[in-house]
Amino acid sequence: QIQTSVPSRLSSSLSTRPAPQEQQQQQRTMKSLVWISTIGVVLAGIFVALLPSHRDLDWQGDVIPMAQKYANTVRAAPGTKETDTPLEGIVAVVTGSTSGIGKSLTHALLQLGATVVAVGRSPSKLQALQDETTSKTLVTIQADFNDLKTIATAADQIVQQFPIIHILCNNAGAHDG
Template sequence: MTPLSDQTVIITGATDGLGRALAHRLAALGTSLVLHGRSAEKGEELIEELEELTGNDRLAYELADFSSLDEIDALALRLRELDRIDVLVNNAGMGVELAPRESVDGFELTFQVDYLSTYVLSSLLAPRLVGSAPARIVNVASAGQAPIDFDDVMLRGGWDGGQAYCQAKLAQIMLTFDLAEQLRGTGVTVNALHPASYMPTKIVTHLFTPASTIEEGTDNLLRMVADERFATTSGVYVNRDMEARAHAQAYDEDARARLRALSADLTGVAFPTVGAVRSA
């Protein structure tokens, strides 16, 4: 396996919480990092901090807001210019909201930030990952999962913050299973992780009492990035450090097909096909 010091890893949502902690761990190992966030000030601070603490100067920062599909399209185009992508860590997201909000694209905000933008970024970067194989995608999901009501995905008939969050996280896992199947045989693995429950991050502490440490979640996420096992294991949901069963809807092929079609329709980005990713 290629040592982490010779790999390029993209981490979305890297300026806070779990993403920031993972950036520290990988920077200390000499990994080339492309870190994403939506604050230029926080990004500059993070890069300076990592360089000072680790001496790693192979660090870059990319600015994009996951509430805007145009910004994610532009981010993907920039990232496709990288020499290689060994790991894409889809960590950016939001927690349980107290009131409904819409994205600039007119979609329920949690569904867009926690799922649709990850769908777009992963689909657009799939060819680059295949070209860099062996490579892997790690989706930071959650044990909190709820089935998607395809008749009211945006919850306009009755919004609930818990449902919004849990259905978006299940959608991430459904995407994981579909991408893993589609990219089988290309050298790219795709897996989903619940890193830990109620870590003391800003998306948790406004509503819940922390029950796990950032260190626990970071250990579990780093395992998905670095462990040789996940260079070949693909299409699994991992709860902390063990493979687990996701919500039943994740294994419903009809539901996943509906989600793929809906995602392509809402975003204008087609789900990647094997022929397309091999030839791109």
């Protein structure tokens, strides 16, 4: 059984696309490069922060502002728009999003302006995640990663709602017994 929550503001904004095909492709390519680079910087900072020898690195205070500065520099290229949220327009799917690292990552991506598809096993934990944020760009989907049927249904649902996924964080834990 799959449960989905998509804010109406988000679903209506997904249907608007630029008219000229060539301009659209150039913008998509530029945005992809910017966001892949930005996420790479953020994730590299997170992993470095987790290393024992780099415990004093503040990824919230150091790495994320650095990624934002980089994104703003690249966004200054012709044909790109300026925004206060560096990941606006980016779709991220985070599995295992209701606790631990997945939950922290979900909140960080939302704060940066990304649309986050939070996939989790527990409907009550997904609802709690919704209740914890004021973001209008959080979408929750319930799926149990120990059940291939719910995984396939969730994947189909995600792809139907979001044909382009920029970030995938496979964070769900699964075990036998």
